[in-house]
Amino acid sequence: MLLEARLAAEASALMLQLPLLRLLEPSGKGPVMVLPGFMADDNLTWLLRRFLEGQGYRVYPWGLGMNRGPMMQYLPTILKSLERICDQHGAPPSLVGWSRGGVLAREAARDRPNLVRSIVTLGSPVRGGVHGTSIGRWVTQQTGMTPEQMRRILHERQRTPIKTPITAIYSKTDGVVSWQACIDDLNPQVTHVEVPGSHVGLVVNSAVYRQTARALAARHDGQTER
Numbered sequence: 512m513l514l515e516a517r518l519a520a521e522a523s524a525l526m527l528q529l530p531l532l533r534l535l536e537p538s539g540k541g542p543v544m545v546l547p548g549f550m551a552d553d554n555l556t557w558l559l560r561r562f563l564e565g566q567g568y569r570v571y572p573w574g575l576g577m578n579r580g581p582m583m584q585y586l587p588t589i590l591k592s593l594e595r596i597c598d599q600h601g602a603p604p605s606l607v608g609w610s611r612g613g614v615l616a617r618e619a620a621r622d623r624p625n626l627v628r629s630i631v632t633l634g635s636p637v638r639g640g641v642h643g644t645s646i647g648r649w650v651t652q653q654t655g656m657t658p659e660q661m662r663r664i665l666h667e668r669q670r671t672p673i674k675t676p677i678t679a680i681y682s683k684t685d686g687v688v689s690w691q692a693c694i695d696d697l698n699p700q701v702t703h704v705e706v707p708g709s710h711v712g713l714v715v716n717s718a719v720y721r722q723t724a725r726a727l728a729a730r731h732d733g734q735t736e737r
Contacts, residue, residue: 515686521712528717529562536721537728538567541628542596542604545572546589546612548634552577556609559714559723563607566724568731571596571604578611583664589619593626602628605727609633609714610688613679620675621668629730630677631723633713634685636692669697676700678726680719685710702726 543563545556553560553572560570574592575585596604605628608616613635620627679701681693687710695701704726706718713719 515709515711517709518712518715521708521717522715525558525715525717525720529720532562532717532720532724533565536566536724538724539728539731540567541569541602541731542600543568543570543727544592544596544604544606545570546606546608546615547573547578548610548612550577550579551609551612556714559607559609559720562720563723563727566727568727569600573612578615582611582615583618585615586618586622589615590623590626593619593623597626605629605631605730607631607633607723607727608635610635610710613637617673617677618668621671621673624674627675629726630673630675631726632677632679632693633719633723634681634688634693634710635679636688637679637695638692673698674700676702676730678702678704678722680704680706680713680722682706682708682710682713684708687711 545560547553547556553574556572560572563570573589575588593604603626606616606619610633613632614637616630616632617637620630677695677698677700679693679695681690681703683690683705684707694703704722706716706722708716708718
């Protein structure tokens with residue numbers, strides 16, 4: 512957890528590099544939804560959303576307050592939001608999910624692949640359940656679910672593969688989520704990208720912004736909207 516003390520330095524470095532990132536990294540168009548991590552809300556993804564808006568995307572927050580409690584309770588509401596975005600734009604959005612938000616993005620695409628163009632996950636634990644994080648005990652306290660209950664849900668859902676393209680961004684110096692837990696070897700269209708940095712700092716990390724912009728542009732290239 513001491514590795515997480517880098518947050519302030521990462522944020523400062525990002526602010527210095529933002530003008531250059533906006534200029535050099537690819538732009539795009541179309542809808543994108545950004546989902547926050549565990550015990551986080553839209554306030555903590557504000558800067559990432561502003562950056563993506565500056566690159567040309569129509570960016571949506573998740574709008575569900577703090578991401579806490581049993582994770583799957585959020586899925587029906589997220590799917591309804593994705594349906595509305597699809598209707599408005601005539602095209603499915605991409606999802607950018609930080610930590611637990613990335614897991615939710617994956618599960619939305621697993622259930623309704625027609626509603627998700629692509630996924631970018633930031634330090635999202637997709638293997639090992641709560642054992643893949645240093646805050647597993649806190650997660651069980653906040654959700655009211657045992658590790659075994661979470662494991663059974665995950666095992667059952669993994670029987671259906673995710674066909675949506677995924678860019679999984681992770682850090683080997685993540686102090687919250689084990690980098691091995693971010694490696695997806697079950698689904699067919701996953702690109703893994705390693706960046707340096709802390710877990711809480713992934714939403715203010717210049718390397719993450721660079722890789723996210725590139726991943727989204729690759730999937731939105733040539734998209735038209737009605």
